[in-house]
Amino acid sequence: MVKGAQLYEGKAKKVFATDDPELLIVSYKDDATAFNGLKKGTIAGKGVINNKMSNALMKLLEERGIPTHYVKELDDRNTLVKKVQIVPLEVIVRNIAAGSFAKHYGVSEGTILKVPTIEFSYKNDELGDPLLNMYHALALGLATEEELDTITEYAFRINFELRSFWAECGVTLVDFKLEFGRLPDGTIVLADEISPDTCRLWDTETGRKLDKDRFRRDLGGVEEAYQEIMGRLEAKLKE
Ligand code: ADP
Ligand code: UDP
Numbered sequence: 001m002v003k004g005a006q007l008y009e010g011k012a013k014k015v016f017a018t019d020d021p022e023l024l025i026v027s028y029k030d031d032a033t034a035f036n037g038l039k040k041g042t043i044a045g046k047g048v049i050n051n052k053m054s055n056a057l058m059k060l061l062e063e064r065g066i067p068t069h070y071v072k073e074l075d076d077r078n079t080l081v082k083k084v085q086i087v088p089l090e091v092i093v094r095n096i097a098a099g100s101f102a103k104h105y106g107v108s109e110g111t112i113l114k115v116p117t118i119e120f121s122y123k124n125d126e127l128g129d130p131l132l133n134m135y136h137a138l139a140l141g142l143a144t145e146e147e148l149d150t151i152t153e154y155a156f157r158i159n160f161e162l163r164s165f166w167a168e169c170g171v172t173l174v175d176f177k178l179e180f181g182r183l184p185d186g187t188i189v190l191a192d193e194i195s196p197d198t199c200r201l202w203d204t205e206t207g208r209k210l211d212k213d214r215f216r217r218d219l220g221g222v223e224e225a226y227q228e229i230m231g232r233l234e235a236k237l238k239e
Contacts, residue, residue, distance in 0.1 A: 001018050001019070001020070001023070001025070001072075001080055002018060002019045003016050003018065003025050003078070004016055004017035004019065005017050011031060011033045011037060012029055012031060012032070012033070012047075012050070012193075012197060013026050013027060013028050013029060013193070014026070014027040014029065015027075018080070021083070022082060022083055022184065023071060023080055023081065023082060023083060024081050024082075024083045025078050025079065025080055025081075026078070026079050026081055026193075027047075027077055027078050028046075028047035028048070028051040028077045028078075028079075028193075029047050029077075030043055030044055030045065030046045030047045032046065032197070032212065032215050034212070034215060034216040035216070036125060036129065037125065039215075039216070041215060043215060043222050043223060043226060044223050045226065045227070046196075046197070046223075046226055047076075047077045048076045048077055049195070049196070049226045049227070049229075049230045050193060050195035050196070050197055051073070051076065051077050051078070051079055052073070052076070052230065053194070053195050053196070053229075053230060053233055054079075054195050055070060055073045055079055056233060056237060057162065057165075057194045058070035058194065060161065060165060061158060061161060061162075061190065064157075064161050065157075066154055066158055066161070066190055067187065067188070067189040067190065068189055068190040068191070069081040069082045069084055069181060069189050069190065069191040069192075070082075082183060082189065084181025084182055084183055084189060084191050085181055085182045086123070086179060086180075086181045086191060087142065087143050087147065087151065087179070087180045087181060087182065087188070088124065088142055089121065089122065089123055089137060089142060089143065089151070089179070089180070090120065090121040090122075090129055090178075090179065091118065091119075091120055091151060091155050091177065091178040091179070091180065092118065092119050092120070092121065092175060092176070092177050093116060093117070093118050093155050093156065093158070093159045093175060093178070094113060094116065094117050094118075094119075094174070094175040095112070095113060095116050095159070095173060095174060095175065096110060096111065096112055096113060096172070096174040096175065096200075097109060097110065097111040098110070098174050098175055098200050098213075099175070099200070099213075101119075101175070110207070116156065116159050118152060118155055119131060120132055120133065120134070120137060122136075122137075122140070122142070123179070134148050147188055150188045151180050151188060154180070155178055158190065159173070159176075162176070165236070166201060167204070168236055169232040169235070169236045170203065170204050170205060171201050171202065171203060171204060171210065171229065171232060172201070172202045172203075172204045173199065173200075173201060174199075174200035174201065174202055175199070175200050176194065176198055176199035176200070177198045178190060178192070178194070178198075179191050179192035196210065196211040196212055196225070196226055196229050197211075198212075199211060200213060201229055208225075209225065210225045210226075210228055210229040210232075211225065
């Protein structure tokens with residue numbers, strides 16, 4: 001597969017064309033940002049970890065019946081994916097109150113929610129990714145009702161699968177962000193990434209944060225946390 005022109009450079013990944021118009025190469029960087037790009041830094045080795053973790057989790061989800069953009073890991077940082085038209089929504093699923101949810105609704109971080117919940121943000125950096133509901137998404141023409149139903153169903157199924165997987169690694173899946181896209185025939189698939197950049201992952205025994213919150217909140221031990229969570233995943237996959 002030939003790596004063609006760079007189509008886009010985002011905050012955490014670069015996207016390249018290939019010789020197949022239906023495929024792209026995503027290339028994971030060590031760059032880290034938080035607070036809509038206000039805080040910038042580097043997490044050494046993050047790109048390799050996020051690439052491999054995202055691919056392993058997408059493979060697992062495919063096996064459990066969730067369609068994804070994943071095609072093939074090319075090397076440590078580069079993965080071949082199906083090109084999609086991204087649905088401009090950040091789909092957030094939560095099991096435990098943390099971050100903006102804890103702040104908005106005045107619940108302490110760590111409160112177990114009665115049932116898993118979902119929310120949507122409009123994926124728009126200029127507007128700061130504002131929260132919106134399904135009716136807003138329909139009104140703005142961001143997705144159809146059928147697409148929103150599919151996305152919601154997949155998001156909760158993904159939560160069920162990932163929560164069970166991480167539990168077996170001694171890790172609690174607190175919340176996470178997903179992005180979905182449309183294939184040329186309109187099929188909705190999971191796209192983007194699933195990694196410690198996009199999930200809150202807490203060690204079940206100690207509560208230690210093993211995700212990007214260590215960077216966002218200046219907790220230290222950022223690289224070590226990424227290595228630790230990757231080690232847990234690799235150990236589980238080897239069983
Ligand atoms: P951001 O754009 O938020 O800075 P990234 O640095 O992760 O994010 O850039 C990757 C970009 O590629 C994102 O805009 C994401 O929506 C997009 N993307 C992810 N998967 C696919 C795909 N399969 N096809 C097309 N675009 C994708
Ligand atoms: N998240 C993400 N990208 C974003 C916003 C959130 O990957 O642009 C993830 C974040 O890592 C967490 C979940 O979505 O796992 C919920 O984040 P929250 O809304 O609490 O945001 P924050 O506290 O980071 O503002």
